Structure formats: C-alpha cells, structure tokens
Amino acid sequence: MDRMRRLRRTENIRKMVRESHVRIDELIYPLFIIEGEDICRPVESMPGICQYSVDRLDEELERIDKAGISSVLLFGIPACKDETGTGAYDENGVVQQAIRHIRAKYPDMVIIADVCLCEYTSHGHCGILSGGEVDNDLTLPLLAKIAVSYAGAGVDMVAPSGMMDHMVESIRTGLDKEGFLNIPVVSYSAKFASGYYGPFRDAAQSAPQFGDRRSYQMDPANGREALREIEQDLREGADMVIAKPAMAYLDVIKESSMRFNVPVIAYNVSGEYAMVKAAAAKGWIDEKRIVMENLTGMKRAGAKMIITYHALDAAGWIREDGI
Ligand code: PBG
Ligand code: ZN
Secondary structure (H helix, E strand, C coil), rough: CCCCCHHHCCHHHHHHHHCCCCHHHHHHEEEEEEECCCCCCCCCCCCCCCEECHHHHHHHHHHHHHHHHCEEEEECCCCCEEEECHHCCCCCHHHEEEEEHHHHHHHCCCEEEEEEECCEECCCCCCCCEEEEECCCHHHHHHHHHHHHHHHHHCCCCCCCCCCHHHHHHHHHHHCCCCCCCCCCEEEEECCCCCHHHHHHHHHHCCCCCCCCCCCCEEEHHHHHHHHHHHHHHHCCCCEEEEEECHHHHHHHHHHHCCCCCCCCECHHHHHHHHHHHHHHCCCCHHHHHHHHHHHHHHHHCCEEEECCCHHHHHHHHHHCCC
C-alpha cells in the first residue's frame, strides 16, 4: 500500500519534502509616491498601505529595509494631470525624484518603475486619445520617453503596464538609443481587464474618467491569448514577464512558466489584498495562514517572483518561521 502519510508524520519531515517556498528575496513591494510635502495618506481600501510624498518616504524605506525586502515597484501620483500625461516624463516628476532619493539612500535596492500614462492623464486612460479612443501607436513614443527618463534618474528596471501593442519594442529601442543597454524591460504581458484593480485605482488615483480598459487589457476568459501576448513581448525583447492578477489566473502563470524560459512574475493585486485584509479584520480568516497559502500557490504555479502588498508582513512571517 502506498502510504502518503509517511512523509507527513512530523514537521521536520514535512519541511524536507516541501516543494515550494516563498523567499523574501523574490518579493517585490509596490510603493505609491505622491507629489507634495509631508504626506502619508492611508489608502482606505488597502489597510496598511499609504501614499507617501518623497520627503516622508524614509519611514517606509526603513521598514522595507528591516524586513529584508530588496525590491520595490514605484507608482507615481502627480499634482497635475493633462491630456498627454506630461508629468510622467518630466525630469523632475514624482517618480524620477523618488528614484533618485531611494538610489541615494539605498544603493543596492532594486528599483523598478511602472511605465504607464493612466496616473498622469486627465482622462485616466493608459494611452493618449484620438477620436475618443486610446491610440496605440501615438502612445508608443511616449512610453519610450518615460522609460528613458526613469533610466536617467537611476532606475534598475522598467515595467510597462499599459497593454499597448509593441510597447516593449518601442521602449527597448528607446532605451538602447540612449545607451541604457543594460536596463531590463519587465513587461506586464498578460494583464487582464479585471475588477481586482479597484482599490489600486483609489491608491493611484488612476480610474478612467470614461469607459473602461477592455479595449487594451485582456478578456478574463482568454488563456491562450495570454500566451500569445507573452510570446510577442519576448520577441520584442522583454527580459521578464508579469501575469496579473494572480489568484484567478494561476493557469496562466503555470502555462507560461512551463513554456517560456524567462522568469514569470505574479502580481498579487490590490483587490486580492483588500479581500484578505477585510476578511481578516472581521476575524473570519487567519491572515497569516491565508496570505502564505496564497503566495505559496503562486510559487507552486511557477511564479519566480511575486509583487505583493503583503510583502512586509510576509517577510516577517517567513523570518519568524524560518522557512
Ligand atoms: C496601471 C496599473 C494598474 C495596476 C498596475 N498598474 C491599474 C490598472 O490597470 O487600472 C493594478 C495593480 C493592482 O491592482 O494592484 N496601468
Ligand atoms: Zn495604465
């Protein structure tokens, strides 16, 4: 008789045969940087997460450093928005300032910056408009400009999230032309049009002012199309790819991690975070257990890294339990 329980008998045996692990150095922590002074504004739908102005960032950076987290993903909230999102490629933009600040204080921190226009456009779409629609090809040069600007400020990696066709190619070419040959492009390749981004849009003040993002983000039903998106981004020169959201799309993470020989990153998005925090606050679930189970599921599915708002808590728990 095959007795599976033999290898589950004690905690140390279970640890020995454990197949998947959540490692602190594979966690990426998102940060919302808001233009202005002396701001540390809690995001209501994301308990534990705040918008920070650059001058208040140090307290959070200290927590990040203490937790042993070595990578952050930056989102900017500019003071002024306009039709073409000029704040995104302003040399003194909020993200550019944050990059320089973090680079000076924590030279080893892996700084990744989200490259998109939605936080910077008055209409809140991820590209610029013509004839009431998001114009793919008019948007491409701006994305390259944003990436070059972030690279100039000292970013380690750029992460385009707007789901414009050929955004990777445009950014890669732009970076190379300016001599930034060694800045990787981490593409949000398989990004679905998801209800799970709700809390993020409060946090980043980036909700579209009309319509929705379904003409550029993917239909939640399409797994094969996600693989095509990834294939195309890799052809264009993406160094790593992101699948997003995570929990409802573990099949996409599984398939792509088996099929492509690049690191696949899972984005454990704001809505996933909010649900866990809300249920935990009510005492309906055990937060630590649920968070670690969710993150472990993403690793088991094949994610190499995980972008998560739980990163600081998770790092603490991982250290505590010596996993
Ligand atoms: C912007 C962007 C979004 C997220 C990451 N980059 C929101 C959106 O597409 O509306 C979502 C992240 C999250 O929900 O945690 N392009
Ligand atoms: Zn966007």
